[in-house]
Structure formats: C-alpha cells, structure tokens
Amino acid sequence: MYDVVIIGAGVIGASVARALSKYHLKVLVIEKHSDVCEGTSKANSGIVHSGYDAKPGTIKAKFNLIGNHMMSDFCQKYRVPFRRNGSLVLAFSEEDIPKLEALKIQGMSNGVAGLEVLTKQQVLAMEPNLNDSIVAALYAPTGGIVDPFELTIAQAEVANMNGVEFKFNAFVTNIAKQSDYFIISTNNETIESKTVINCTGVFSDDFNNMVSENKLSITPRKGEYCLFDKEVGHFVDKTIFQLPTVYGKGVLVTPTAENNLLMGPTAYDIYDKYDNSTTAEGIKEVLSKAAQSVKYIPSSYIITAFSGLRATEASGDFVIGETIDVPGFYNAVGIESPGLTAAPAIGDYLSNLVAIKLKANLKSSFVDGRDEIIRFEPLSVSDKAKLIESNHEYGKIICRCEMVTLAEIKDAIHRPLGANSIDGVKRRTRAGAGRCQGGFCGPRVLEILSKELNKDPRDIAKFDQQAILLVGFDKDTL
Amino acid sequence: MINKDIVIIGGGPAGLSAAIGAYESGNKSIVILERDNLLGGILNQCIHTGFGLHTFKEELTGPEYCERYVEKVKNLGIESKLETMVIDISTDLIVSAINEIDGLIQIQAKAVILTMGCRERPRGALNIPGYRPAGIFSAGTAQRFVNIEGYMPGKTVVILGSGDIGLIMARRMTLEGANVKMVVEIMPYSGGLKRNIVQCLDDFSIPLKLSHTVTKIHGSTRVTGVTIAKVDDMKNPIKGSEEFVECDTLLLSVGLIPENELSRKVGVIMNPKTQGPVVSESLETSIQGIFAAGNVLHVHDLVDHVSSEAYLAGKNAVKYIQGLLDNQNKIDIQCGNGVRYTVPSTLNYKNVEDLTQVRFRTSDVYKDAYVSVYLDKERIIHSKKRILTPGEMEQVTILKKWLLERPNLKIITVIIEKE
Numbered sequence: 020m021y022d023v024v025i026i027g028a029g030v031i032g033a034s035v036a037r038a039l040s041k042y043h044l045k046v047l048v049i050e051k052h053s054d055v056c057e058g059t060s061k062a063n064s065g066i067v068h069s070g071y072d073a074k075p076g077t078i079k080a081k082f083n084l085i086g087n088h089m090m091s092d093f094c095q096k097y098r099v100p101f102r103r104n105g106s107l108v109l110a111f112s113e114e115d116i117p118k119l120e121a122l123k124i125q126g127m128s129n130g131v132a133g134l135e136v137l138t139k140q141q142v143l144a145m146e147p148n149l150n151d152s153i154v155a156a157l158y159a160p161t162g163g164i165v166d167p168f169e170l171t172i173a174q175a176e177v178a179n180m181n182g183v184e185f186k187f188n189a190f191v192t193n194i195a196k197q198s199d200y201f202i203i204s205t206n207n208e209t210i211e212s213k214t215v216i217n218c219t220g221v222f223s224d225d226f227n228n229m230v231s232e233n234k235l236s237i238t239p240r241k242g243e244y245c246l247f248d249k250e251v252g253h254f255v256d257k258t259i260f261q262l263p264t265v266y267g268k269g270v271l272v273t274p275t276a277e278n279n280l281l282m283g284p285t286a287y288d289i290y291d292k293y294d295n296s297t298t299a300e301g302i303k304e305v306l307s308k309a310a311q312s313v314k315y316i317p318s319s320y321i322i323t324a325f326s327g328l329r330a331t332e333a334s335g336d337f338v339i340g341e342t343i344d345v346p347g348f349y350n351a352v353g354i355e356s357p358g359l360t361a362a363p364a365i366g367d368y369l370s371n372l373v374a375i376k377l378k379a380n381l382k383s384s385f386v387d388g389r390d391e392i393i394r395f396e397p398l399s400v401s402d403k404a405k406l407i408e409s410n411h412e413y414g415k416i417i418c419r420c421e422m423v424t425l426a427e428i429k430d431a432i433h434r435p436l437g438a439n440s441i442d443g444v445k446r447r448t449r450a451g452a453g454r455c456q457g458g459f460c461g462p463r464v465l466e467i468l469s470k471e472l473n474k475d476p477r478d479i480a481k482f483d484q485q486a487i488l489l490v491g492f493d494k495d496t497l
Numbered sequence: 498m499i500n501k502d503i504v505i506i507g508g509g510p511a512g513l514s515a516a517i518g519a520y521e522s523g524n525k526s527i528v529i530l531e532r533d534n535l536l537g538g539i540l541n542q543c544i545h546t547g548f549g550l551h552t553f554k555e556e557l558t559g560p561e562y563c564e565r566y567v568e569k570v571k572n573l574g575i576e577s578k579l580e581t582m583v584i585d586i587s588t589d590l591i592v593s594a595i596n597e598i599d600g601l602i603q604i605q606a607k608a609v610i611l612t613m614g615c616r617e618r619p620r621g622a623l624n625i626p627g628y629r630p631a632g633i634f635s636a637g638t639a640q641r642f643v644n645i646e647g648y649m650p651g652k653t654v655v656i657l658g659s660g661d662i663g664l665i666m667a668r669r670m671t672l673e674g675a676n677v678k679m680v681v682e683i684m685p686y687s688g689g690l691k692r693n694i695v696q697c698l699d700d701f702s703i704p705l706k707l708s709h710t711v712t713k714i715h716g717s718t719r720v721t722g723v724t725i726a727k728v729d730d731m732k733n734p735i736k737g738s739e740e741f742v743e744c745d746t747l748l749l750s751v752g753l754i755p756e757n758e759l760s761r762k763v764g765v766i767m768n769p770k771t772q773g774p775v776v777s778e779s780l781e782t783s784i785q786g787i788f789a790a791g792n793v794l795h796v797h798d799l800v801d802h803v804s805s806e807a808y809l810a811g812k813n814a815v816k817y818i819q820g821l822l823d824n825q826n827k828i829d830i831q832c833g834n835g836v837r838y839t840v841p842s843t844l845n846y847k848n849v850e851d852l853t854q855v856r857f858r859t860s861d862v863y864k865d866a867y868v869s870v871y872l873d874k875e876r877i878i879h880s881k882k883r884i885l886t887p888g889e890m891e892q893v894t895i896l897k898k899w900l901l902e903r904p905n906l907k908i909i910t911v912i913i914e915k916e
Binding site for chain 2: 245246293295296297298299301302321322323324325400401403404407408411412414415416419422454455456457458459461462466476477480481482483485486487488489490491492493494495496497
C-alpha cells in the first residue's frame with residue numbers, strides 16, 4: 020500500500036513528487052512514457068510569467084505569483100537554467116495604449132512588481148531588433164525564462180534521491196475508490212494507495228471523471244513553435260509578447276534559457292489528445308505574426324519546429340486540490356499557461372494538503388537540492404583543461420554543435436532516473452539539440468546508450484519503447 | 498604552447514591533401530587535427546565506387562581513395578592527432594584543441610588551413626510539418642549506420658532530395674534489402690550527378706519525382722508514411738496533388754552546409770552563397786595566414802577536385818610562410834548572369850604560376866548555353882555547353898599571360914550566355 024500515487028511525470032507530477040519527498044511517505048509516480056517530461060512539459064514556451072495576464076482572484080493568478088517569486092532561489096537550489104530577463108507586451112497602435120495601462124493595473128492588483136508602460140523610444144533602446152511599427156510596450160521586469168526540461172528532470176531526480184519510486188512505461192487503465200484507499204490498475208499490475216494525485220495534463224479530465232461526479236473537461240489547445248539556432252539567440256533579450264488584436268492572440272518572440280531563439284505558439288483547439296504534429300499553416304502563422312514584433316525573421320536559422328498541447332479546462336482556470344466527492348483524490352487539472360511558472364508552487368501546495376491529510380512527518384534525512392550538473396561548453400579554456408585532467412572523458416566531444424562531451428552523456432545516463440533514450444540524453448545534456456539536430460551525434464549517442472545500458476542497439480529508441488531507430492542488420496530481409 | 502608552422506584542421510580528403518601539398522613544398526612542420534578516431538573523414542563510410550577517376554584514372558571506393566592519401570601522409574611522417582577537437586582559432590593563429598589524452602592543446606601556427614568539410618542540412622531547416630517520430634534520418638547518418646555499424650535504419654524508404662548522398666543511399670538501401678519507394682525532389686532537376694541518377698535510381702527502377710516535396714510526416718512514434726505533393730514554380734505544394742506514401746523511414750538529402758563555426762568565430766569573411774569563406778586565388782581567407790579548401794570552402798561534387806584544391810592550399814600556406822604571397826594587385830572576379838558563385842573571388846596574377854582554375858556553379862539549368870569569361874569588357878572565353886546544371890560544378894581556366902598582357906585590368910566576369 021502506497022501513501023500516495025502520483026499519475027504523470029510531467030513538471031506538475033515531478034513537482035508534487037519533489038515536495039512530497041520531504042515527508043515520511045511511501046510515494047510512487049506512474050508514467051506512461053519511458054521518461055519524465057514527455058508531454059506538454061517538453062513542448063512549451065519555457066516562460067516564467069510575471070503575472071499581469073491572469074485575471075485577479077483566479078487560482079492561476081495566485082499560483083503564478085507564488086511561482087514567479089519562488090523561481091530564482093528554486094532554480095539555483097535545483098540547478099535549473101533560469102534567467103529573469105523581463106518581458107515586454109507590445110502595442111501596435113495608439114488605441115492600444117489604454118489596453119497596456121489596463122494590463123498594468125490588472126498586474127498590480129495581482130501583486131506584480133515593477134510594471135511600467137514604456138514609450139516606443141524606450142522600448143527600441145532596450146530591444147533594437149523590434150519592429151519600427153510598435154508604439155509602446157508594457158515592461159515587466161519580473162518575467163523570466165526557464166529550461167522546462169531541467170525544471171521537470173531536476174525535481175524528479177530530487178524526489179527519486181529522497182525515496183520516491185517511479186514506474187515508467189506504465190499507463191493507468193482504471194482507478195477504483197475503496198472505502199479508504201484506491202486500487203489503481205495499470206497495463207501490467209494493480210497498485211493500492213491511500214491517495215491519488217492526478218497530474219496528467221491533457222488527460223487529467225479523463226482521470227478525474229473516472230472517480231469524481233464533478234466532471235471536468237479538457238480541450239487540448241495546440242501551440243506550434245519555431246526554434247532558431249543559437250547564432251541568433253541574442254536577437255532579442257526580453258520575452259516579447261503582443262497585445263491581442265482583432266486578428267487574434269499574438270505570438271511571442273523570446274530567447275530560451277539555453278540561448279536559442281523561440282517564436283510561437285499558435286492556439287487552436289483540437290480534439291485529438293495525441294496530436295502534437297506541426298502544420299504548414301501553423302508554422303506560417305507563427306512566422307507571420309512574429310514578423311509584426313521584430314524587424315525581420317532570421318528564417319535561415321530555424322533548426323526545428325514543434326508543437327505542444329495546452330490542457331485547457333472548460334472553466335478557464337486551474338483546478339487544484341482534493342475533490343469534494345472523492346476524499347483522497349487530488350487534482351492538478353487544467354494546468355496550462357502559466358502552469359510552468361506555477362509548477363513549483365502547485366507541488367508545494369498539493370504536498371502540503373496530502374501531508375496534512377495523512378498526518379505525515381518531515382524526514383530529517385531529506386536532501387533539498389541537487390549537485391551541480393557539469394556542462395563543458397560554457398567553461399573557460401583553462402577550466403575546460405582542468406576538467407579534462409580530472410576526467411579524460413570530458414576531452415571527448417560527442418555533440419559538436421552544442422559541444423557535449425562523453426562524460427556529460429554518461430552522467431546523464433547514470434544519474435537518478437537517468438536518460439534511456441536519444442531524446443532523454445538530448446533533454447539532459449543538449450546533445451542533438453543544436454543546429455544539426457543530432458545528425459552527427461545521433462549514432463554516437465545511440466552507441467553510448469547501448470553500451471552504458473547494456474542493451475542491443477536495436478532496442479535503443481528515440482523516445483519511449485516503440486520509437487526504435489534501427490530495425491535490423493544489413494541484408495536481414497534478403 | 499606547441500609551435501608548428503602549419504596546422505590543418507580536419508583530416509578528411511582536403512586535410513590530407515593539404516598536408517601533402519605543404520610537405521611537398523618543403524615545409525615539414527605540419528600537424529593535422531582530426532576529431533574522429535581515424536583519418537579519411539566521410540570517405541570512410543562512402544563504400545561505393547566512383548572516386549579517383551580524375552586523380553588516379555581508376556575507379557576506387559571511398560575508403561580506397563582516402564587510404565592512398567592516409568598512407569602517403571604516414572609515409573611522409575606527417576603528424577596527426579586523432580579524436581582531437583579544435584575549439585578555437587585566434588586571429589594571431591593560436592589553435593586550441595582538446596582530446597582525452599592531452600587535455601587542452603594550444604598550438605602557435607604560422608599558417609592554418611581550414612579543412613573541416615561540411616555537414617548535412619537537417620529536417621528543421623526545411624520545416625516539414627507533421628510529427629517528430631523515429632525514422633527520419635539524414636542520408637549520411639543512415640549511410641553511417643548501414644556501412645559502418647551494419648544496421649538498417651528502416652525497411653521501406655522515401656528519400657527527400659536528390660543530392661548525391663541521397664541517390665547513393667537509394668541504391669545502398671536497396672542492395673541491403675530495403676524497399677526504396679521513391680526519391681522526391683522539389684526542384685525541376687536533380688541536385689546530383691547524372692551518373693548517380695542512372696546508376697543508383699534508373700538501374701534499380703526507383704522513381705525520381707521531380708517538382709515534388711514531402712508536405713507531412715506521419716506517425717507519432719515511428720514514421721508510418723509521408724504525404725508528398727507536386728509543387729508549382731514557386732515551390733509551393735499544389736492543392737489536390739497530395740499523395741500518401743507508406744514508409745517507415747524518411748531519408749533527407751537536402752543539401753550540405755560547409756562547417757564554418759570555427760571560421761566565423763575567428764572572424765573570417767564568409768560568402769553567403771557558398772556559406773564558406775571568401776578566398777583569393779591562393780585559397781587564403783580574409784585573415785592572413787588562414788587558408789581554406791575542400792567542402793568547408795564550397796561543396797564539391799567530386800573528391801578529386803577537393804584533393805587538388807587542398808593540395809594548392811597546402812602549397813600556398815608554405816609560400817605565405819616564406820613571405821612569397823603578394824597581397825596587392827587583387828582583381829575581383831564577378832558573378833555574371835547565371836553564375837551563383839565563383840571560387841576564388843579574387844585573382845592576383847603575381848601568385849599564379851601559369852594558370853588558375855575558377856570553379857563555379859550555375860544558378861539554374863541551361864541547355865546549349867555558353868560559359869563566357871570577360872576581362873573587363875573583352876570576352877576571352879566563350880565555350881558552348883550542352884547542359885549546365887547547379888548540381889554539377891563547372892570550371893574555367895584563366896591563363897596568367899592574359900593578365901600580364903592587361904596591366905590595367907579591373908574586373909573578371911564569369912557569365913552564362915545564350916549565344
């Protein structure tokens with residue numbers, strides 16, 4: 020019997036797991052993919068919102084603000100790339116300036132500090148690559164950018180190091196409420212737990228509706244993005260939003276925490292919760308809308324496009340907490356933007372509720388933090404030399420675009436909840452995340468995974484278990 | 498700090514030939530820095546034949562061709578460092594590199610030759626919509642899996658792009674037991690050599706669909722198929738022409754990009770057309786003492802041309818160290834109508850022995866057209882070509898005596914003319 024079963028190992032599940040791992044509780048995370056961070060957490064803007072956008076009084080507003088305040092210390096403690104770069108909301112006509120003022124007032128009532136409406140000249144002095152047609156902007160100095168992969172991975176690692184169990188490739192088929200516990204059926208076993216926390220992103224309505232009479236409804240809202248080479252990573256410094264216009268909601272242009280340039284997302288409601296494909300129209304829309312914000316689109320530097328699904332709940336707000344009709348069943352439903360910002364706060368909040376319910380005590384052995392992940396590329400030449408002296412495998416570059424070494428990849432594989440796929444290595448080390456998108460390092464990473472995990476190369480996947488790269492030996496079928 | 502006269506970055510065909518060129522010009526203080534664990538570069542995985550027809554008058558495989566250069570380099574006693582990655586070149590020619598054994602290596606050079614080759618364009622650069630499943634490989638990555646590792650990356654294959662590697666891989670995958678359904682090319686002509694279309698596609702009845710492209714990738718874990726469509730003159734897919742093709746693999750052969758991260762970092766001026774450095778007749782870049790040759794300079798069709806070009810770079814690096822390269826008297830070479838780029842971009846007759854080759858690519862397909870060279874307004878070359886395509890590199894030979902006879906020459910123009 021577990022005390023807590025968390026379903027889903029995205030940023031919310033990982034955050035709840037991390038927060039619960041400080042208690043004397045038996046906690047299990049069930050994840051249908053083969054790794055953490057395989058759903059919406061891997062395909063979003065990576066923005067730490069300042070909090071002016073959420074309607075005052077909403078749960079979104081509350082957790083956005085707490086999450087934003089937490090983020091600097093949090094990311095330092097857990098070694099997550101984060102930068103408080105500030106954000107700008109652009110207005111493109113004089114009539115829109117009152118809307119900026121209204122946004123500022125809304126932000127102030129949410130408790131956002133430092134909001135300021137800037138003139139065109141002030142904005143252009145800040146961001147020389149912005150389009151000359153802008154008229155003003157709302158500046159939010161507390162906005163930031165975070166690496167969404169590491170924010171998830173770091174918390175899952177901390178949880179795991181502190182005793183939380185993880186089961187991967189396990190999907191929950193049923194949850195049955197018993198008198199004072201739950202029976203959770205997965206594809207290969209049944210698990211008993213006193214409490215269940217639903218952190219399943221776009222599927223979270225399905226799990227809620229399995230047990231609760233208070234039905235929820237998620238409509239996946241697809242967002243497509245274009246990612247650009249680091250060569251143009253400093254094209255803008257701040258996160259550039261657009262005021263919504265008659266043509267619809269705008270797109271953002273932002274540096275990422277890993278110094279790429281990102282543009283997107285679109286926003287279209289869809290029906291298929293598995294459809295994370297990109298479309299020609301979507302990519303075109305991203306680039307044409309972004310072109311309103313910036314002087315030009317450095318199109319030749321696009322390295323990939325991707326899409327993610329927002330878990331938009333019918334109420335428009337987050338649904339967080341214990342269900343009224345099913346005690347012991349907790350929801351984190353409808354966690355769309357600003358969900359990434361809010362994640363650490365949501366984890367703390369839900370773990371607190373569960374701990375009170377289960378009367379759990381704090382562990383004295385809890386290790387609250389993570390060792391620094393050594394990254395070779397940003398080091399000075401002399402530090403690089405020292406590092407190679409300490410471990411010669413830092414002298415072997417595997418990914419040449421991002422300068423990722425053998426030592427870093429081996430570390431990513433052997434860390435708690437280490438990488439077991441090509442994409443897992445990519446998210447942990449950036450090998451394959453650069454301009455050649457794994458063309459060069461892909462076969463090498465596959466070989467390292469095969470060797471380190473003692474697996475046949477034909478069993479190494481891009482992600483999950485089915486996304487196999489090699490189908491057989493030469494001449495197998497002849 | 499180590500001192501070496503000539504540091505060669507990259508031990509593929511260009512680097513090897515540059516080293517031999519320098520050595521045979523009398524300078525033996527050379528080191529080749531190679532990031533892989535063997536010399537020869539990409540030729541090691543090019544196990545098909547067709548190499549060396551110009552250089553050796555025989556048809557060799559890639560490994561055989563590079564073996565001849567590797568042997569020579571070894572016999573001459575030219576030093577090379579393997580599994581060594583150059584991380585920086587400074588403007589005063591200090592080359593910093595790392596490897597597992599030496600850690601950080603810093604070499605003060607008198608001349609540096611850039612021979613880093615090129616890499617393949619990835620999918621992202623094309624923005625093909627759809628999913629991001631396993632089963633999408635660049636042709637060269639697939640070639641490595643099949644030819645070096647012995648693994649098949651797929652069973653039913655569609656190839657996008659008819660560059661030479663794509664064509665070669667169509668044949669290779671077929672020979673290894675895969676079903677190659679088609680090669681899809683967005684342009685109305687192939688980007689590869691004619692001989693490869695015949696030997697790799699026609700001989701195996703693999704259809705080449707010109708003016709077509711892949712408009713969607715299907716399959717959320719492994720590729721299950723692609724949608725292809727015909728494109729109009731502006732390369733936009735034509736509505737209604739879409740066709741679903743079932744496959745488990747999409748190979749991309751959609752162009753090669755010279756690998757110039759190091760060149761850019763040190764501040765070498767680049768040619769936006771070639772994505773390689775701008776060079777003089779001596780293959781010297783905009784930074785004195787830094788030379789470039791092979792696919793890092795511009796993507797070649799034939800390794801034979803890479804070898805001859807790089808040999809010249811090696812030779813000129815020695816001349817530079819001896820103070821024998823003149824850097825006055827530069828005449829610009831201009832691209833006229835139909836010429837996409839030329840290498841070199843400038844010509845200095847003082848640095849030329851008897852003649853110099855100017856290599857170029859056309860910007861379109863031309864039938865029964867003339868390749869002309871003008872010295873200012875005087876047409877000096879006018880040679881009829883049955884066909885000119887961007888997929889085949891062309892060259893013209895400029896004689897030194899022409900330049901000596903015209904001391905006031907301002908500009909040389911290479912142009913494609915109808916008559």
